[in-house]
Amino acid sequence: MDTPKVVLGVSGGIAAYKACELLRRLTESGHDVRVVPTASALHFVGAATWSALSGHPVSTEVWDDVHEVPHVRIGQHADLVVVAPATADMLAKAAHGLADDLLTNTLLTARCPVVFAPAMHTEMWEHPATQENVATLRRRGAVVIEPAVGRLTGVDTGKGRLPDPGEIFEVCRRVLARGVREPDLAGRHVVVSAGGTREPLDPVRFLGNRSSGKQGYALARTAAARGARVTLVAANTGLPDPAGVDVVQVGTAVHLREAVLKAAADADAVVMAAAVADFRPETYTAGKIKKKDGKEPDPIVLVRNPDILAELSADRARADQVVVGFAAETDDVLANGRTKLRRKGCDLLVVNEVGERRTFGSEENEAVVLGADGSETPVPHGPKEALAEIVWDLVTRRLS
Ligand SMILES: Cc1cc2nc3c(=O)[nH]c(=O)nc-3n(C[C@H](O)[C@H](O)[C@H](O)COP(=O)(O)O)c2cc1C
Secondary structure: OOOOEEEEEEOOOHHHHHHHHHHHHHHHOOOEEEEEEOOOHHHHOOHHHHHHHHOOOOOOOOOOOHHHOHHHHHHHOOOEEEEEEEOHHHHHHHHHOOOOOHHHHHHHHOOOOEEEEEOOOHHHHHOHHHHHHHHHHHHOOOEEOEOEEEEOOOOOEEEEEOOOHHHHHHHHHHHHHHOOOOOOOOOOEEEEEEEEOOEEOOOOOEEOOOOOOHHHHHHHHHHHHOOOEEEEEEEOOOOOOOOEEEEEEEOOHHHHHHHHHHHHOOOOEEEEOOEOOOEEEOOOOOOOOOOOOOOOOOOOOEEEOOOHHHHHHHOOOOOOOEEEEEEEEOOOHHHHHHHHHHHHOOOEEEEEEOEOOEOOOOOEEEEEEEEOOOOEEEEEEEEHHHHHHHHHHHHHHHHO
16 A cells, blocks of 8 residues: 555644654654644744654645645645644634634645544633534544543643544544545444453452453444444553543442443443453451461351342343343353353354463453354454454444
8 A cells, every 4th residue: 555645734732743743653653754843833833843754745835835735735645634633613614614824724635534623721621612513523434532521721621632642643543544435433432341350358458350351442442433432431541541441440230330321321332342340349447457476367158249230231221221241261261151142142242262361461362353243253362452343333334
């Protein structure tokens, strides 16, 4: 394939400096990047920086190099346009089709996928005008990633922060790989659980498992790149928040259940990729459990944790909600998977073989996706992201 051509639109938000890092990531990974800042963006980062980092001339207006008709050409030749940060003003202009500078003209002439990474104060983001503009852009097929929550300009904190540039880069990479295909999860809300629960014994010890959360994060990232609103319920992963994803951190199975059920109330699909402990210690000791001289330790009594997957499947928040489970098996993988699918009552069960050195923590996975309709989709050994795409393909088929 030729070098992919990316237009990086930068509008006038305080986070414009973070777009320099996104630009570096894009150029260093072999993309030809043309930066199109707005006049306001140049108040934050100068044209010299964009030009030197991208290796291309930079202008904000349609009146430079008119013989090359840049207001049409740049958009027409792009494989991807990403606007980061996208100001409230830029979202409004894009939603209404205004074309009063080079970036807004480019947005109208581009026929490739378009990603907006909005960043602004919480009030601006939550304003009905902005929300309606975002809904319009999403309806037309743009991927608008949710801003992150955190420190804003000055001392304020809240939703509106530009996600980490590395994570925006991941969205761009996935959207580019999908090409002009419709973001088929646009308008959908999906919930993904990831990681492994920890069931505390005392303030310093817990019963846990080896799940890293990487498969769940791959599911969250791919769903965001396919246009979904994503809630990721993360249990003890220590991984960076994916761009455009609402992350809810939890610790135990009971916390995970609460968070998943709450988010599932208006979800189109729920994918339970987290490794949830089946049992937890019956008692929690408030002080650290001490060795007693000459005595054997007290046995640990376990009690059952709630079966979240079975509960979600039985009491669906919406009749058309798609519920997906994961089954990690160490032996008799397929037979155990089929029994589990029937017992849990979910629509799809991703069955994979695990062991001390298999799957957990690795970047790769191999699985069979069993359907309640009797279907079997083998997924060959490959990146967790590839498995995630197949899961969403199967989910979207059931949603439509
Ligand atoms: C210091 C400062 C920081 C700003 N940060 C943001 C921001 O983060 N998001 C936003 O939507 N607007 C922000 N604005 C307002 C925009 O710069 C303003 O709406 C401008 O007209 C946007 O123009 P553009 O969309 O053409 O880039 C900021 C303004 C100033 C002075």
